[in-house]
Amino acid sequence: MKNENNISLPQYVTLNIQTLNSSEDKTIRIKAKTLNFPLSSEDLRDISILEKKYDQEENCAGLAAPQIGISKCIIIFAVHEDAELKKWHPDLKDTMPKTIWINPSYKPIGIDKHEDYEGCFSVENATGPVARFKKIHYHAYDINGNQIQGIAEGFLARVIQHEIDHLNGKVFLDYVAPKKIMTKEEYLEMRKKAMEQENIKS
Structure with missing residues (x-):
């Protein structure tokens, strides 16, 4: 796949x-490499590739x-104030513009903890409820x-925890009971019905 600059x-x-x-x-199942500063030209190139991959996606909270096969402790994410997003995630409180973090921890x-459904580009067409800490201190x-x-x-705390999990070889389904895993279509249908019920009550 190539972006607008013809970079593969x-x-x-x-x-x-x-x-x-x-x-x-x-790479998705092993602990990623901690980077040293100053970053090498290869590290900077990898960061650029990750950012371009992120920018080409719609509705992507983080990567x-x-x-993308780069075993290094780098994440990119953003959480914006958005009325539609808040419908799906009522606990949306804190926001952060597009951010690149090196060697993050929390x-x-x-x-x-708060339980909510998560998805991931590395786990195709699957979602499930994951309990994450409501509040974290990040570094x-x-x-x-x-x-x-x-x-x-x-x-925002959920997104950070999800992305840092990837640096430790974990994915969200590691926390989900097999019987609670559903396809994205099943999840959307479930949420649609739940929202319709809420509208009826209100």
Whole structure:
């Protein structure tokens, strides 16, 4: 696949939903490499590729480098204030513009968790409910090696946890009971009916 600048972009590393393993590439199932600063020219090239891949997607909350076969601790994500998004994720509170983090980590604040459905480009046509910490303290670096830290709550905290999981060889379905996994079509139909019921009540 090529973008508008005719730069060839890698395909997603996808998992077999039955085994949750990838036969084509192991990067999605191993711990990614921690980067050193200053970043090398290869690191910067990989970041550029990840960003271009992210930019070509619609409705993409985030991507991690291992998802495109780059086993490095790099993620890119964004959460904007959006009325439609809030319908699907009522816990949308904190927002963040498009951000690239190097070597990110987080620690939960408290033990409270919120369950919500997640999807992933690395797990095709599947979704399931995942319990994530409601509030976290995050730590990362920008591409220049400057430290970034702060607190995230709600949907933003979920996105950060989801992407950092990829750097540790995990995917969201690792937390979902097999009987609760459904296709995206089944999920959309379920949510549509739930929203219709809410409209009737109101």
